[in-house]
Amino acid sequence: MALTIHRAELLLPGAGRAPLPGGAVLVDGRSVEAVGPYEELAAARPAARVRRWPGVLTPGLCNPYGPELLERAYHPDPREAGELGTEPLTGTALAALEMTGSRWGASARRGVRRMLAHGTVAVAGTFRRATVADAVARSGLGIEERFDDPPGPPTLDPLAGGRPVEEAFQLPPLGFEGQRADFAVFDVPADGDPYAALARAGAASCVATVLDGRLVHRRA
Known part of the structure; x- marks a missing residue:
């Protein structure tokens, strides 16, 4: 599978790590090869295909x-x-x-x-x-695995219910070489407080989902 760089206006790695404006994820097949500024990844891998997304790229939910x-x-x-x-x-x-x-x-x-x-x-x-x-x-x-029934009514939106947005992020945070390439992109404002923007818009703002390196959802 060809190398692919997924670029967004802002990358939120998760687990309390600092947001990265203009951040990107370099995917090699099913795995993350690198996470960092788009310019650095593109320079290191000039032959990689580039997918440009609006908004905020986060770990999958x-x-x-x-x-x-x-x-x-x-x-x-x-x-x-x-x-x-x-x-x-x-x-x-x-x-x-x-x-x-x-x-x-x-x-x-x-x-x-x-x-x-x-x-x-x-x-x-x-x-x-x-x-x-x-x-x-x-x-x-x-x-x-889960040990207790989750609170509230079941919902397709993992960002709903008022819990902190980062609690909905799948672990580990983005940034570990060789980890499975699972992440999502949400069309929300990248300036200001991106966590508040995600909480307001909810997961229905998703424009792309990458699962095991595959683009499994792309909003038309």
Whole structure:
């Protein structure tokens, strides 16, 4: 796979590290080769493909509601929108559906795509439905262990709920050579307080998600 430099107006490495204006991530296949000022990375790797993004580049997000969103909610097929709408179904609306293993798997695949569109690169929780677990594994999403149920109602937006933005960032922070290339870009103002901007706009402002070195979401 060719070398790719992902450049944004501001890079937030995470874990309390200082923001880097004009920062970029150099990806070699599935791994991060380097993180730093765009000019330095471009000079070191002049043959690398460059992707320029607006806004802020951050570590990918971890959604704490993995089972709730993928095993206890149904994501309608677009062909069902006229009957079921477009939002995830839970509770009595879910109970009214005839759910089979294959239908749960298809729903999970659609749910994963919606997560990717919100900058998510990992989910927390244990999956007990085989077809759902298979859909998550095939997607490449990371799976984190959790020890307590997360507070608040399940949401596709890991930046919602009022918790500090950095708590939603997947670890480790960006900057370690050889780490898996998982990150996201959000179209929010890069000046001022980028954390406040992310909290206001939420993860729906995601314009790109890179998972295991692959561009898996790009907003049209």
